[in-house]
Amino acid sequence: MTVKIEAKDLTKVYPSRNGPICALRDFSLRVEEGEFVCIVGPSGCGKSTFLRILGGLITPSSGRVELFPRDEKAPLQNIVFQEYAIFPWKTVLDNVAFGLEMRGVPRTKRRETARDWIRKVGLAKFADAYPHQLSGGMKQRVSIARAFANDPEILLMDEPLGALDAQTRVILQGELVRLWEASRKTVVYITHSIEESVLLGDRIVLMTAHPGTYKTEFSVPFARPRSFELTGAPEFARLSYAIWQELEVEVKRTMEKQL
Amino acid sequence: MSGSCWRMASCTRDRLISVFFPLALLALWEMAVRLQWLDGRFFPAPTAVAAALWELTVKGELLGKLWLLPGLVAAGDFSGARKVFAEGHLWVSLFRIFSGFFVGAVPGIILGVVMGMNRTIRVALDPVVSAVYVLPKIAILPLVMLVFGIGEVSKIVIVAIASFFLVLINTTVGVRDIEPIFIEAGRNYGANRRQMFRHIIIPAALPIIFSGLRLSLGTSLIVIIAAEFVAANYGLGYLIWFSWQTLLTENMFAGLVVIMILGALFTSGLQALERRLMPWQREEMPASADGADVGGTGKV
Numbered sequence: 001m002t003v004k005i006e007a008k009d010l011t012k013v014y015p016s017r018n019g020p021i022c023a024l025r026d027f028s029l030r031v032e033e034g035e036f037v038c039i040v041g042p043s044g045c046g047k048s049t050f051l052r053i054l055g056g057l058i059t060p061s062s063g064r065v066e067l068f069p070r071d072e073k074a075p076l077q078n079i080v081f082q083e084y085a086i087f088p089w090k091t092v093l094d095n096v097a098f099g100l101e102m103r104g105v106p107r108t109k110r111r112e113t114a115r116d117w118i119r120k121v122g123l124a125k126f127a128d129a130y131p132h133q134l135s136g137g138m139k140q141r142v143s144i145a146r147a148f149a150n151d152p153e154i155l156l157m158d159e160p161l162g163a164l165d166a167q168t169r170v171i172l173q174g175e176l177v178r179l180w181e182a183s184r185k186t187v188v189y190i191t192h193s194i195e196e197s198v199l200l201g202d203r204i205v206l207m208t209a210h211p212g213t214y215k216t217e218f219s220v221p222f223a224r225p226r227s228f229e230l231t232g233a234p235e236f237a238r239l240s241y242a243i244w245q246e247l248e249v250e251v252k253r254t255m256e257k258q259l
Numbered sequence: 260m261s262g263s264c265w266r267m268a269s270c271t272r273d274r275l276i277s278v279f280f281p282l283a284l285l286a287l288w289e290m291a292v293r294l295q296w297l298d299g300r301f302f303p304a305p306t307a308v309a310a311a312l313w314e315l316t317v318k319g320e321l322l323g324k325l326w327l328l329p330g331l332v333a334a335g336d337f338s339g340a341r342k343v344f345a346e347g348h349l350w351v352s353l354f355r356i357f358s359g360f361f362v363g364a365v366p367g368i369i370l371g372v373v374m375g376m377n378r379t380i381r382v383a384l385d386p387v388v389s390a391v392y393v394l395p396k397i398a399i400l401p402l403v404m405l406v407f408g409i410g411e412v413s414k415i416v417i418v419a420i421a422s423f424f425l426v427l428i429n430t431t432v433g434v435r436d437i438e439p440i441f442i443e444a445g446r447n448y449g450a451n452r453r454q455m456f457r458h459i460i461i462p463a464a465l466p467i468i469f470s471g472l473r474l475s476l477g478t479s480l481i482v483i484i485a486a487e488f489v490a491a492n493y494g495l496g497y498l499i500w501f502s503w504q505t506l507l508t509e510n511m512f513a514g515l516v517v518i519m520i521l522g523a524l525f526t527s528g529l530q531a532l533e534r535r536l537m538p539w540q541r542e543e544m545p546a547s548a549d550g551a552d553v554g555g556t557g558k559v
């Protein structure tokens with residue numbers, strides 16, 4: 001196994017009007033090449049902050065982070081943002097082809113690749129639509145397709161299914177499992193849903209309440225390929241419950257603080 | 260706003276109303292003058308205004324002596340041809356508006372993007388911009404004429420100044436208020452500086468930039484008419500002012516009609532351009548409160 005992501009003692013302090021806010025405290029994480037790691041933690045514990053540091057959008061206040069590229073010419077990482085962040089002024093096709101366009105991939109080639117991914121996420125009919133014509137679930141698929149189409153070595157996904165209704169979510173979870181099992185990229189996947197993390201991940205890292213830090217982790221023993229069927233298995237329920245027992249205190253602490 | 264009707268029947272109905280009601284008003288006006296309820300010297304009848312408009316056109320005052328053009332061009336006398344346009348009030352005003360608008364809007368957009376992107380420059384320039392912005396532009400016409408003389412240049416300059424600040428302020432706001440998430444997405448996908456402008460900053464700010472352009476084109480019209488009132492021998496403003504001085508009220512109204520048509524053309528022209536440049540904004544159903552009389556619950 002080769003290490004793909006190495007984060008050591010990451011701390012992030014945001015300045016704010018009411019004094020500095022510590023969003024992440026001494027957080028360390030190592031991710032192996034090809035591993036699917038889920039991060040679960042209560043709201044506001046610093047999950048997005050961690051992902052933004054990995055994605056190079058913000059710098060940590062202290063600690064260090066290193067991503068190990070295999071191919072210097074290929075894109076190293078891309079983020080699927082919690083807020084979709086697809087461009088309203090671009091069609092679905094141009095949104096999905098965005099990364100390729102930025103890398104100077106010729107027009108016909110990038111459109112071909114983009115169309116391929118649009119088809120894979122089930123939006124073939126909407127290739128020429130603008131985002132305002134899409135539902136939330138469709139927008140999120142565009143955002144996922146944009147990241148996959150760029151074919152980075154690492155995918156950083158921030159609650160990609162968070163804004164969806166339960167049914168759409170199940171469908172997209174299935175699609176994600178399928179897409180990932182076909183590519184075996186290194187993934188850091190943030191979610192609120194324990195079931196989702198058990199269904200998708202190889203390993204689940206729990207974070208404490210704000211200011212978030214590493215709490216504990218679980219490895220997920222279930223064989224691949226997986227499907228939604230797995231969620232009906234007793235071992236699935238047992239593991240989910242074990243995770244919830246650990247997480248419960250943190251969630252309660254978060255809620256108490258908000259009162 | 261009309262144009263937002265979705266059903267054929269109410270669409271036709273809307274259109275009929277929007278055509279017939281103004282026509283009815285004009286007819287009423289005409290009648291009021293003929294019956295001498297209104298003083299025709301101050302409020303000439305619509306037919307009299309139309310006649311005046313026709314007179315101004317055929318005499319070559321409004322559009323210049325266009326019938327001389329073919330001969331002049333055939334003779335290769337291009338300065339003569341130019342002079343034909345330079346003697347048409349409409350062309351003179353249009354030229355001033357558009358050259359001033361262009362000279363002001365282009366640097367307005369460029370500096371606006373810079374100010375929107377760069378905090379330091381924004382903080383430095385903001386007080387100056389705000390101070391000049393609140394000044395009614397026509398108030399600095401004397402100063403502009405002092406510097407640039409009373410010729411064509413000073414009129415273009417005053418329009419340019421007015422356009423510049425409106426476009427500048429809107430562009431700055433448009434760029435500054437871009438959702439940071441779009442910038443982050445651009446960075447995450449490796450956009451370089453040039454790509455960032457072309458793919459993210461410009462399109463994201465375009466709707467606000469356009470509202471600046473729309474405002475400034477409207478203001479250009481106001482400013483140029485006012486400038487032509489006081490310091491011109493041609494132009495629609497001059498036409499109106501001169502007609503007032505000589506008590507040719509029909510001509511005065513004819514000038515107003517032309518300005519109204521211009522204003523409407525500007526607006527619809529910009530809207531068409533907007534639809535072309537920002538296709539992603541099309542098909543948005545405006546939330547409208549009318550239609551309540553069709554399918555509403557009757558609650559008030």
Ligand SMILES: Nc1ncnc2c1ncn2[C@@H]1O[C@H](COP(=O)(O)OP(=O)(O)OP(=O)(O)O)[C@@H](O)[C@H]1O
Nearest residue numbers: 014015016021023042043044045046047048049050
């Ligand atoms: N730009 C910022 N400036 C100041 N404070 C911030 C900023 N971004 C995040 N925070 C604060 O840092 C903490 C962690 O935020 P973060 O977005 O990382 O949480 P999260 O775990 O992703 O939450 P959620 O699950 O709700 O998305 C929160 O308390 C938040 O208020």
Ligand SMILES: [Mg+2]
Nearest residue numbers: 047048082158
């Ligand atoms: Mg978050």
